[in-house]
Amino acid sequence: MSITASAQLDLFRIALLDYLNDDREAWREAVAALQIASFEARPASRYMPPHWPEVPLSLGPALSAARSLLHWQRNPNYAQAAFVHNYCYCELMGPEGHARNPHFALGLLYLNEHTHYPAHAHPAEEIYHVLTANSQWRSGSKAWQVHTAGDRIFHPARVPHEMKTHDQPLLALYLWRGDILTKAEPLV
Numbered sequence: 001m002s003i004t005a006s007a008q009l010d011l012f013r014i015a016l017l018d019y020l021n022d023d024r025e026a027w028r029e030a031v032a033a034l035q036i037a038s039f040e041a042r043p044a045s046r047y048m049p050p051h052w053p054e055v056p057l058s059l060g061p062a063l064s065a066a067r068s069l070l071h072w073q074r075n076p077n078y079a080q081a082a083f084v085h086n087y088c089y090c091e092l093m094g095p096e097g098h099a100r101n102p103h104f105a106l107g108l109l110y111l112n113e114h115t116h117y118p119a120h121a122h123p124a125e126e127i128y129h130v131l132t133a134n135s136q137w138r139s140g141s142k143a144w145q146v147h148t149a150g151d152r153i154f155h156p157a158r159v160p161h162e163m164k165t166h167d168q169p170l171l172a173l174y175l176w177r178g179d180i181l182t183k184a185e186p187l188v
Contacts, residue, residue, distance in 0.1 A: 005069050009039040009098065012069075015062030020173075026127050026154075028044050030093065030106045030175055037099035039092070042071035045090040049110040051131045053169040057149060070108070071098065086108070086112035094180060103174040111135070116164040119187040123179035124162075128153040128172045135170040137163045160187050 004009075010184055017034045018028050049072065072088040087110065091097040094105030109128070111117055119138075128137075130151045136144045137153055139161040147153060155161045159176055163170065 005041050006039075006067050008039065009069055010068035012062045012100075013037060013039045015059050017182065019059040019108050020129075025167055026099075026152075027129075027175060029104060029177075033099070033106075037093060037101075038048070039098040042098055043170055045072040045088075046088075047072045047074055049088060049171075050112055051169050053171050055131050055149075055171060056150060057131060059131065068161075072110070074102065077183050077185055081186060083111075083120070086115040089118060089174075094176070103177075103180075105174075107174055107182045109169040109172045109174050111163065111165050113165050113167055113169050116171075117162055119160045119162045120184045121158050121160045121187060122176075122184040123157050123182050124176035125157045125178050126155040127175045127177075128155075129174075131171045131173060132168060134168055135163055135165050137161070147186065152153075176184065 013034060017031060020031050046099060049067070052064065052067060072090050074084060074088055078084045089107055089109045091105055091107040093099040093101045095108065097105065097107065130147045130153070131147055133148045135147055137147050138144045140159050144148055148153040
């Protein structure tokens with residue numbers, strides 16, 4: 001018996017809820033919204049992560065099963081950027097997400113291996129939860145730092161930040177709060 005797209009998305013939502021339902025203060029609003037959310041199917045994605053990373057967490061199987069049902073997109077502000085073909089994101093909850101929410105945006109960011117997402121900024125504060133191993137991140141004037149699965153990274157509003165991958169793709173959950181309607185802008 002095959003499972004419907006709606007049921008597959010709901011299984012992913014439940015796995016995500018279970019994964020995030022711990023003592024992470026910053027994620028409590030998202031967890032509360034996930035408890036009552038219904039992930040709706042969106043139009044077919046124009047973009048798909050080309051090399052799906054291994055997600056060594058309890059979220060992995062449900063996420064892998066749902067990935068082709070998720071609406072992957074790219075920020076139009078990066079249309080001419082060198083890295084654009086190696087990046088995409090999926091808004092799970094938010095103004096344009098699989099579940100609508102006007103107060104925050106929760107989603108997934110994907111960067112292919114050997115990709116540099118250059119310095120950018122946005123008016124929303126951002127919290128990442130890294131799902132894969134060995135990516136590098138830099139915020140403001142700080143030095144590059146290696147982050148791995150389970151690490152959390154906070155970027156205050158309007159603070160420039162960037163990330164890069166090496167031999168493995170990056171997959172991370174993100175949570176935007178504040179001005180979630182203004183997309184990130186590359187810094188020249």
